[in-house]
Amino acid sequence: MFKVTQYIVAEKAGVSANTVSRVVNNKPDVNPKTRKRILKIINKLNYTPNLLAKSLKSGKTKTIGVIVSNLNNPFFNQVLSGIDEILNGKQYNIIICNSNNDYNREEKAIVTLIQKRVDGILITPVEEKSLDFTYMKKTKVPFVLFMSHFKTTNTDYIGFNDKIGSFQATQHLISRGHRKILYLGGPSYFSLAKERLYGHKKALVTHGIKADQKLIKEIVNPNMEESYKIVNQILSKEFDFTAIATFNDYIAMGTLKAILERNLKVPEDIAIIGYDDIEFASLSIVPLTTIRLPKYLLGKKAAELLLTKITGRKRKYQRIFLEPNLIIRSST
Amino acid sequence: MFKVTQYIVAEKAGVSANTVSRVVNNKPDVNPKTRKRILKIINKLNYTPNLLAKSLKSGKTKTIGVIVSNLNNPFFNQVLSGIDEILNGKQYNIIICNSNNDYNREEKAIVTLIQKRVDGILITPVEEKSLDFTYMKKTKVPFVLFMSHFKTTNTDYIGFNDKIGSFQATQHLISRGHRKILYLGGPSYFSLAKERLYGHKKALVTHGIKADQKLIKEIVNPNMEESYKIVNQILSKEFDFTAIATFNDYIAMGTLKAILERNLKVPEDIAIIGYDDIEFASLSIVPLTTIRLPKYLLGKKAAELLLTKITGRKRKYQRIFLEPNLIIRSST
DNA sequence: TTGTAGGCGTTATCAA
DNA sequence: TTGATAACGCCTACAA
Numbered sequence: 001m002f003k004v005t006q007y008i009v010a011e012k013a014g015v016s017a018n019t020v021s022r023v024v025n026n027k028p029d030v031n032p033k034t035r036k037r038i039l040k041i042i043n044k045l046n047y048t049p050n051l052l053a054k055s056l057k058s059g060k061t062k063t064i065g066v067i068v069s070n071l072n073n074p075f076f077n078q079v080l081s082g083i084d085e086i087l088n089g090k091q092y093n094i095i096i097c098n099s100n101n102d103y104n105r106e107e108k109a110i111v112t113l114i115q116k117r118v119d120g121i122l123i124t125p126v127e128e129k130s131l132d133f134t135y136m137k138k139t140k141v142p143f144v145l146f147m148s149h150f151k152t153t154n155t156d157y158i159g160f161n162d163k164i165g166s167f168q169a170t171q172h173l174i175s176r177g178h179r180k181i182l183y184l185g186g187p188s189y190f191s192l193a194k195e196r197l198y199g200h201k202k203a204l205v206t207h208g209i210k211a212d213q214k215l216i217k218e219i220v221n222p223n224m225e226e227s228y229k230i231v232n233q234i235l236s237k238e239f240d241f242t243a244i245a246t247f248n249d250y251i252a253m254g255t256l257k258a259i260l261e262r263n264l265k266v267p268e269d270i271a272i273i274g275y276d277d278i279e280f281a282s283l284s285i286v287p288l289t290t291i292r293l294p295k296y297l298l299g300k301k302a303a304e305l306l307l308t309k310i311t312g313r314k315r316k317y318q319r320i321f322l323e324p325n326l327i328i329r330s331s332t
Numbered sequence: 333m334f335k336v337t338q339y340i341v342a343e344k345a346g347v348s349a350n351t352v353s354r355v356v357n358n359k360p361d362v363n364p365k366t367r368k369r370i371l372k373i374i375n376k377l378n379y380t381p382n383l384l385a386k387s388l389k390s391g392k393t394k395t396i397g398v399i400v401s402n403l404n405n406p407f408f409n410q411v412l413s414g415i416d417e418i419l420n421g422k423q424y425n426i427i428i429c430n431s432n433n434d435y436n437r438e439e440k441a442i443v444t445l446i447q448k449r450v451d452g453i454l455i456t457p458v459e460e461k462s463l464d465f466t467y468m469k470k471t472k473v474p475f476v477l478f479m480s481h482f483k484t485t486n487t488d489y490i491g492f493n494d495k496i497g498s499f500q501a502t503q504h505l506i507s508r509g510h511r512k513i514l515y516l517g518g519p520s521y522f523s524l525a526k527e528r529l530y531g532h533k534k535a536l537v538t539h540g541i542k543a544d545q546k547l548i549k550e551i552v553n554p555n556m557e558e559s560y561k562i563v564n565q566i567l568s569k570e571f572d573f574t575a576i577a578t579f580n581d582y583i584a585m586g587t588l589k590a591i592l593e594r595n596l597k598v599p600e601d602i603a604i605i606g607y608d609d610i611e612f613a614s615l616s617i618v619p620l621t622t623i624r625l626p627k628y629l630l631g632k633k634a635a636e637l638l639l640t641k642i643t644g645r646k647r648k649y650q651r652i653f654l655e656p657n658l659i660i661r662s663s664t
Numbered sequence: 665t666t667g668t669a670g671g672c673g674t675t676a677t678c679a680a
Numbered sequence: 681t682t683g684a685t686a687a688c689g690c691c692t693a694c695a696a
Contacts, residue, residue, distance in 0.1 A: 003672095003673095005672090005673055005674085006673070006674070006675095007673075007674095015682075015683085016682070016683045016684075017673085017674080017675095017683090018674095018675080018676095018682075018683060018684080019681085019682060019683075021673095021674065021675060022675095022681095022682085024674095025675085029681055029682080030681070030682085031681060031682085034681080034682085046470050046471065048443075048446055048447055048471060049447055049673085049674080050388070050447070050449060050672090050673050050674070051444075051447045051448045051449065051674095052384055052387050052388045052393070052448070052449050052672090052673075052674090053388055053672075053673035053674040053675085053688085054673080054674055054675075055384050055674095055688095056382070056384045056385055056388055056672090056673085056674075056687095056688050056689065056690090057673085057674055057675055057676085057687075057688050058674090058675080058688085059688080061384070063427070063448070071409065071412055071413050071416055072409055072410065072413045073409070074406040074409055074611070076409075077403065077404055077405070077406055077408075077409055078404065080403055080428075081403045081404045081430070084403055084428075084430045088430065088437075093427050093429070093444060093445075093448065094427065094428050094429075095395070095425050095426065095427050095428075096412075096416075096426050096427075096428045097425065097426075098413070098416045098420065105420075111380075112383075112425060113425075114380055115380055115381055115382070115383045116383045116384070116395070116425065117382060117383065117384050138378050139378060139380060224615055250615075253615055256617075257617060260617065279406070279611075279612065280611065280612050280615055283556055283582075283585055283612055284617075285588075285589060285592065285616075285617040335688095335689090337688090337689055337690085338689070338690070338691095339689075339690095347666075347667085348666065348667045348668075349667095349689090349690080349691095350666075350667060350668080350691080350692095351665085351666060351667080353690070353691065354665095354666090356690095357691085361665060361666080362665070362666085363665060363666085366665080366666085381689090381690080382688090382689050382690070383690095384688090384689080384690090385672085385688075385689035385690040385691085386689080386690055386691075387672095387690095388672050388673065388674090388688090388689085388690075389671080389672050389689090389690055389691050389692085390672085390690090390691080391672080
């Protein structure tokens with residue numbers, strides 16, 4: 001295959017490669033006639049600038065790496081979309097890597113991205129191993145963590161304020177007059193679950209309600225089937241609550257199903273509030289009141305933060321927590 | 333910022349850059365002692381090979397470009413996941429571009445990818461303009477089209493066989509004893525919608541049922557709200573069908589809601605079948621029988637096809653149509 | 665086993 | 681307004 005370079009174009013045009021370069025980059029110091037002639041030849045020969053060479057010279061690739069922990073999760077679509085929105089406008093490309101929650105893959109991705117000389121990295125880290133952070137730090141790639149909950153304070157981070165989100169959820173139920181609220185939490189070893197449970201309790205206390213340990217259940221597999229079964233069991237005995245707050249929308253969906261099957265009414269007999277606002281929430285048979293996480297915004301903010309790190313001067317580490325929104329539908 | 337190159341490492345080690353290169357690439361002809369010494373220095377100085385330089389030399393970037401028409405669509409997650417599965421195993425990276433159904437953005441993406449010298453391109457084209465195809469062809473980048481329906485036969489293409497999918501759907505209803513089937517189709521200007529309607533009619537004819545034009549409705553906005561309204565209207569008058577086949581799952585969801593609200597039973601009074609198998613389908617209050625499109629497989633196959641084009645010799649264009657699967661749940 | 669030379673395609677610098 | 685030269689970091693080919 002015949003490769004067309006500036007040099008080839010220059011030859012045909014009877015000028016030096018440098019002049020071609022000037023034309024390609026729209027530099028001013030070129031005779032209009034020469035420019036025209038060169039452009040014609042560029043077109044004819046189908047010349048395409050080689051950005052690899054340019055990047056090698058300039059030290060910039062106009063490419064950033066994004067490492068997500070689970071590409072399959074629709075959640076990341078929206079985040080990615082936000083990232084793309086910002087980056088596309090600034091002429092950056094995105095190399096997407098899927099760590100698949102595997103620490104080794106994550107590490108490999110980081111190394112490759114750095115070897116490809118991306119201008120920056122956005123990453124949802126799998127575990128809190130400081131190893132890859134220090135590696136990124138050593139090599140001086142600008143990077144921003146997003147999503148996962150980390151205590152590390154010496155890195156830039158952006159995520160959601162889940163304490164406030166779950167606080168809002170429970171407060172909303174209280175404002176509807178509920179005092180006895182069942183909380184169906186996520187697996188306790190999960191840091192997210194702790195945050196959200198914390199917000200729930202905080203809301204109770206704030207409104208003078210004593211947190212009753214019997215009204216807090218842990219759903220180890222926070223999916224719909226599991227939740228359906230558990231709620232079924234709960235409802236089969238005597239119970240004493242008028243509303244249910246959940247760790248996520250899947251649990252809420254399972255709950256809803258179990259309740260409706262017993263011919264109880266939502267929200268009249270039992271109110272339900274979810275968390276996340278997955279697409280499903282609004283489509284449900286009883287549209288679900290829930291807490292929406294601004295995923296798209298997260299992506300945008302993360303990208304913006306990274307850009308300031310890439311183009312700007314060193315500044316202090318930033319830790320940003322975006323606030324969730326209460327979306328009121330028909331289940332409360 | 334201080335950049336570490338092979339040359340710098342070589343200096344510190346008192347060898348030539350070439351020897352360092354040999355160590356980095358695990359070439360055999362290096363004295364074990366020298367290798368050890370160099371590795372130590374590499375580690376100490378935090379040397380990271382510059383793949384840009386390597387690519388410039390080799391003409392390969394180990395990167396492929398993927399252009400999707402709507403990054404926000406969860407649909408593409410699964411396709412992307414499949415692509416990643418294959419490519420990651422072969423040490424390729426993915427540059428993801430979002431054309432957002434905008435032809436100009438698509439064109440720009442193609443140009444940029446080629447300038448960045450990706451080894452190949454996977455693309456869901458926005459419209460059938462041959463312009464960018466010819467551009468890709470001129471530059472000889474290997475590329476594969478996926479998803480969108482195109483008549484062009486002189487490119488590699490991979491998608492779903494929608495005629496068969498919708499045929500299966502209607503046939504399934506017929507096998508359950510239904511003879512009067514309402515078909516809620518997608519917008520008629522949409523090529524997908526035509527394909528699916530075709531399959532529906534084919535199934536009727538095949539089983540000796542006359543296609544009744546009154547039993548075919550076009551849903552211009554194939555979402556849940558719109559469908560809910562339309563089905564509500566239909567049910568408010570006298571009707572004469574026992575089952576409903578739909579263009580997609582959203583229409584099926586709206587339909588389901590309208591039916592249940594009238595205290596009709598699914599599938600006893602009216603059976604419903606969807607299309608696509610979105611996540612929602614299995615979570616619905618009446619889990620939805622539907623046609624599953626093998627999206628993940630599509631991604632894998634597309635990536636595999638592209639790889640053969642990248643590494644292999646020129647061969648004839650391939651057009652692959654993957655077969656959908658009938659997923660039977662409770663709505664039929 | 666190791667080193668030297670040259671080139672991948674581009675651009676910055678300086679000279680003409 | 682244009683050209684020559686060197687350099688970005690690496691690797692291949694050849695020489696030592």
